[in-house]
Amino acid sequence: MANPVSMPLEEYQAKRDFLRTPEPEGRVDQEEGVFVVQEHHASHLHYDFRFELGGVLKSWAVPKGVPEQPNVKRLAVETEDHPLQYGGFEGTIPEGEYGAGTVRIWDKGRRTVLERGPDRYVLELTGTRLTGRYALIRFKGKENKAKNWLIMKLSPSQRDRAKALAPSQGNEKDQKNER
Numbered sequence: 001m002a003n004p005v006s007m008p009l010e011e012y013q014a015k016r017d018f019l020r021t022p023e024p025e026g027r028v029d030q031e032e033g034v035f036v037v038q039e040h041h042a043s044h045l046h047y048d049f050r051f052e053l054g055g056v057l058k059s060w061a062v063p064k065g066v067p068e069q070p071n072v073k074r075l076a077v078e079t080e081d082h083p084l085q086y087g088g089f090e091g092t093i094p095e096g097e098y099g100a101g102t103v104r105i106w107d108k109g110r111r112t113v114l115e116r117g118p119d120r121y122v123l124e125l126t127g128t129r130l131t132g133r134y135a136l137i138r139f140k141g142k143e144n145k146a147k148n149w150l151i152m153k154l155s156p157s158q159r160d161r162a163k164a165l166a167p168s169q170g171n172e173k174d175q176k177n178e179r
């Protein structure tokens with residue numbers, strides 16, 4: 001947790017002595033919450049990865065699915081926050097409606113947020129299919145790519161150096177490496 005990107009309150013907290021000031025110390029949310037992956041048979045099959053943060057489900061559409069093995073990088077396109085209740089949704093969205101098609105839960109479980117920054121998250125997932133440590137890293141680059149992220153499972157040797165996974169590494173070269 002030495003990476004300053006992972007400590008959004010670090011500067012705030014460093015400036016204050018909370019034994020002396022009545023201001024709230026605040027802390028990054030590291031409590032347990034849920035995650036879910038929904039298999040969505042829309043016009044193009046994709047998998048919606050969502051996890052609880054700040055009372056909503058942060059959401060990404062992952063065309064090729066969330067990898068179950070380390071070192072497989074998958075494109076994850078950020079989508080709008082969804083309500084927590086959506087994590088339990090399975091059913092068929094009618095034709096003509098946004099996201100028309102069937103949705104079923106592919107996996108669900110608990111998540112712990114280990115790192116949180118504007119361009120990256122590291123999560124510990126405890127699901128049925130997905131377990132272990134996952135990183136979400138936003139692509140750097142053109143504005144129209146800002147919603148493009150990578151999702152990957154970290155191998156044990158990567159867990160302490162996730163910041164080495166710079167977004168700039170996550171371009172076509174890596175996508176070709178997908179298995």
Ligand code: MN
Nearest residue numbers: 040048061099
């Ligand atoms: Mn979807």
